[in-house]
Amino acid sequence: MEYLEFGCRVLLGGVFAVSAGSKVYSRTAFTDFTAATARLTGARVARARQLAVATVAAEFAVVVALIVSALVPWGFAAGIGLLAVFSAAIVRSLRRGQRAPCRCFGASNSPLGPQHVARNAALAAFGVLGLATGLSDTAAALDLGPACIVAFAALIGVALVARLDDLIGLFRTTATS
Template identity: 90%
Template sequence: MGVEYLEFGCRVLLGGVFAVSAGSKLYSRAVFADFTAATARLTGARVARARLFAAATVAAEFAVVVALIVPALVLWGFAAGIGLLAVFSAAIVRSLRRGQRAPCRCFGASNSPLGTQHVARNAALAAFCLLGIAAGLSDGAASLDLGPACVVAFAALIGVALTARLDDLIGLFRTTTATL
């Protein structure tokens, strides 16, 4: 097994994460309205402009997914993923510095407040983008065998699920104090 499986795994992981993220924002009008309101809080924009930012975010996420599917665009997809994650992280950091911890609705209906874990998640995803670029630039342009490719895809899809449900997983392990 070579770098072609590494690149494939990064494509599935990142394509899956961006697809789930975009799709979860379009699940219903109410969910998109919640995302638009969260975008307004994050950016400080008025509702009309926040609606444009929200639509552009979803479009950019879908564009990354498409680029990661089309072989000639894969490296551009990874690069665009890094750029998009950097913009998301900057918005989160800006919001945290202003003391705003409202939910960002990154993956739809999450009510978890913004925190450094969201920036760390984006940094980890950007690292996978860089890994995908490095693997894509190597001379390992061999075709994939079905069996190992399925194993790699399955592992990447587990990563997608864990990423999309990160807030819930963190909530499971947070200590709570009980009142007596």
């Protein structure tokens, strides 16, 4: 069970690290994310900037909490909560007919859609799984070999999640004229 929890930690921590990092790697990236936050929430620019900063800070906090052993349950709980908030914002935006890109993972121009809510629900399920498996009192040390395999598999999951819009675009059929 400890490998399952470890895999969930790497997956969620990796997804939140890539998400936060893609928003702050340049001034332009953060400006684009702030503009997307304004469109998504309907907030004015100053308020959207505060929300963008809070979002990035919360994402980095989840990453740190999933790294520090004593904070892991809090990291899973915060990650699940953050994903729920993101999903609620996406659903609200979709109900208003707004399908602007959210810049969840940087420069994606893919419009918001149900796939983003499904992605967040799947990630939240991994958070719940990690939280549930981590509640056992047995804290055994992980063997390096299996831990590396689990981490590698989880990092493949991070890459798939981060590039989900591109993967969907590859397999989406387009109408020909």
